[in-house]
Amino acid sequence: MLKWLIKIQEMDRRWIFLGMALAIVIPLLFPFNQDFNDDPKVIDIYEEIESLPAGSPILVSADFDPSSMPELWPFFRANLHHMFASDIKPVFVTLWPTAQPLILPEIQKIAALYEKEEGKDYVYLGYKEGKELVIKNIGQNIPQQYPKDYRGVPVSEIPLMTGLNQAKDFPLIIGVTAGFPGLNEYILQIQGQYDLKIVGACTAVSGTGYIPFYKSGQLKGLSIGIPGSAQYERMVSHKKGVEPFKEMGKSGLNVLSMSHLFIIMLILLGNVAYFISKRVEER
Amino acid sequence: MRTTLPLILSFLIGMFMLGEFFVPHWRYQMVKGFILEFGTLLASAAFLLGIINLIQVNLPKIKNREKDWGYKALMLGSMVITIIVGLAEGSHRMQAYELATVQGSPTEEIQEIEVDESLKIMALSTPEGSEMPAVAIEVSLPLQADQEGIKLAPDADPRFKLTRRKIPLNNIDKETSGGTQDNQIIQYTLTGNKSIEQIEVLESGGASTLMMPRNRPSIRKTIAYKWIFDRIFIPLSATMFALLAFYIASAAFRAFRARNLEATILLAAACIVMLAQVPIGEQLPFIGDYLAQFKEWILDTPNVAATRAIYIGGALGAISTGLRIVLGIERSHLGGD
Numbered sequence: 074m075l076k077w078l079i080k081i082q083e084m085d086r087r088w089i090f091l092g093m094a095l096a097i098v099i100p101l102l103f104p105f106n107q108d109f110n111d112d113p114k115v116i117d118i119y120e121e122i123e124s125l126p127a128g129s130p131i132l133v134s135a136d137f138d139p140s141s142m143p144e145l146w147p148f149f150r151a152n153l154h155h156m157f158a159s160d161i162k163p164v165f166v167t168l169w170p171t172a173q174p175l176i177l178p179e180i181q182k183i184a185a186l187y188e189k190e191e192g193k194d195y196v197y198l199g200y201k202e203g204k205e206l207v208i209k210n211i212g213q214n215i216p217q218q219y220p221k222d223y224r225g226v227p228v229s230e231i232p233l234m235t236g237l238n239q240a241k242d243f244p245l246i247i248g249v250t251a252g253f254p255g256l257n258e259y260i261l262q263i264q265g266q267y268d269l270k271i272v273g274a275c276t277a278v279s280g281t282g283y284i285p286f287y288k289s290g291q292l293k294g295l296s297i298g299i300p301g302s303a304q305y306e307r308m309v310s311h312k313k314g315v316e317p318f319k320e321m322g323k324s325g326l327n328v329l330s331m332s333h334l335f336i337i338m339l340i341l342l343g344n345v346a347y348f349i350s351k352r353v354e355e356r
Numbered sequence: 357m358r359t360t361l362p363l364i365l366s367f368l369i370g371m372f373m374l375g376e377f378f379v380p381h382w383r384y385q386m387v388k389g390f391i392l393e394f395g396t397l398l399a400s401a402a403f404l405l406g407i408i409n410l411i412q413v414n415l416p417k418i419k420n421r422e423k424d425w426g427y428k429a430l431m432l433g434s435m436v437i438t439i440i441v442g443l444a445e446g447s448h449r450m451q452a453y454e455l456a457t458v459q460g461s462p463t464e465e466i467q468e469i470e471v472d473e474s475l476k477i478m479a480l481s482t483p484e485g486s487e488m489p490a491v492a493i494e495v496s497l498p499l500q501a502d503q504e505g506i507k508l509a510p511d512a513d514p515r516f517k518l519t520r521r522k523i524p525l526n527n528i529d530k531e532t533s534g535g536t537q538d539n540q541i542i543q544y545t546l547t548g549n550k551s552i553e554q555i556e557v558l559e560s561g562g563a564s565t566l567m568m569p570r571n572r573p574s575i576r577k578t579i580a581y582k583w584i585f586d587r588i589f590i591p592l593s594a595t596m597f598a599l600l601a602f603y604i605a606s607a608a609f610r611a612f613r614a615r616n617l618e619a620t621i622l623l624a625a626a627c628i629v630m631l632a633q634v635p636i637g638e639q640l641p642f643i644g645d646y647l648a649q650f651k652e653w654i655l656d657t658p659n660v661a662a663t664r665a666i667y668i669g670g671a672l673g674a675i676s677t678g679l680r681i682v683l684g685i686e687r688s689h690l691g692g693d
Contacts, residue, residue, distance in 0.1 A: 107635035140597030185492035203396030
């Protein structure tokens with residue numbers, strides 16, 4: 074028996090990889106429905122946007138890359154639907170070079186669904202390098218940082234940008250963040266200085282680091298990882314006036330459930346084998 | 357002079373930027389904005405420096421055929437191609453949508469379509485002969501019924517065509533939904549003419565994406581930069597990150613052993629948070645609600661306490677290091693001794 078217990082503890086990791094692969098693939102091939110509760114932090118994001126009157130501008134900073142798309146893309150898409158359906162006028166920026174090719178086509182595609190016109194109903198200012206310096210400049214003087222939008226149209230000639238010269242001219246800022254620079258830098262650099270209202274979505278791995286900001290009121294809402302995205306998607310899809318869209322967060326939740334269960338099972342198995350073998354050796 | 361001038365500059369600029377929070381005068385803020393602009397210029401220049409450094413480090417290794425020189429050559433070649441393609445295509449490089457051949461996407465069965473409804477679709481369209489990138493359009497295609505099933509009404513947009521075929525029930529999964537007539541499923545295919553690509557059904561009384569015809573020929577020029585990003589960068593980037601899941605599972609199995617009290621507490625907290633974070637944990641009978649509450653407590657109390665301590669400690673360290681750099685005490689960033 075001791076031999077088997079030692080074998081389990083020293084199991085070839087390829088078996089673990091295979092088990093993990095099955096835990097990921099099976100829920101994708103055979104999706105199942107799971108009921109889930111809405112996190113108050115995610116409800117706060119939804120309520121903050123709902124509380125804005127029609128025509129309000131929102132600054133959206135989309136800072137993620139393809140590797141964080143499974144966690145943040147469902148939120149980003151749902152957020153686009155939410156804003157356009159609520160007649161909110163988003164102004165998009167990005168601090169990550171890999172985000173621009175992802176977000177721009179999606180913004181244009183979903184804006185077309187709601188018959189929104191670029192320049193009047195939404196603006197994409199583009200990508201700027203400089204990380205925290207860009208954020209600092211967004212706080213102080215947006216036209217100085219973005220004299221033109223991504224098409225080369227001067228910001229002074231864009232109807233939507235009239236009167237939007239600083240971050241505090243926006244009643245709400247949304248950060249969709251996968252790392253540095255992102256929400257953390259918005260909070261550090263400009264949230265306190267200009268007393269801004271910021272909500273955001275982040276990956277699960279950085280979620281625990283943002284909870285203190287939510288607790289202290291520096292963040293007014295927070296969506297963490299796939300569960301947050303799925304909850305927000307469901308809220309938005311039930312809103313009147315939203316065009317139907319496929320909820321991608323749900324299938325991610327299935328995979329998350331199975332893979333978490335698998336890891337917990339592995340941990341328990343390893344510990345059981347460890348303790349029993351320790352007892353047997355002592356005897 | 358080599359170190360003195362940078363030290364003087366660091367001191368002057370650092371002290372000026374510190375004053376930002378204490379001097380609200382508009383002239384002060386204007387100069388601050390000017391300095392920040394220079395900062396973003398420097399950051400952009402750092403990109404160029406990075407590229408030059410990459411070439412400087414890897415090109416000699418390629419020339420000397422050192423270990424893994426092939427990968428280094430591939431990396432430099434990819435970088436050069438992407439830069440050239442991006443520069444050549446200019447501002448249009450990211451506006452294009454899908455391109456090249458639209459292969460038959462995984463087929464989905466159409467559910468029954470109510471005759472009185474129309475097919476509401478979204479498609480990408482470029483007028484024939486135009487060089488502009490495709491734009492999204494929304495079209496409503498009225499439907500009518502006949503003996504065979506559903507078809508487009510005569511006044512439907514002439515750019516679209518709805519064809520149908522019958523598939524014997526024993527050839528497909530019996531659990532897929534669809535209207536059946538005499539043990540058959542009628543499968544509908546919506547296609548567009550040369551100016552249309554990528555059709556997506558938005559609304560049709562429950563129907564989902566229609567089957568696209570296979571081997572549809574390419575109908576417009578390829579936007580190479582977007583192709584490189586969509587077909588190479590996105591899959592590779594996602595794959596590299598996806599590998600983490602497997603290594604985390606392996607590491608968790610090997611490392612998470614309850615060898616002492618602290619390790620046991622860590623283990624228990626990790627398992628509770630992992631389980632309660634997913635719906636399956638929340639829905640467990642008897643303990644589901646308590647698990648969720650306990651998870652919230654772990655995240656809201658000990659986690660917040662520890663994270664705040666780390667942030668405050670980090671901030672104090674950053675203040676200390678920043679002051680040392682501004683005052684010239686710390687000179688490691690200047691290089692040399």
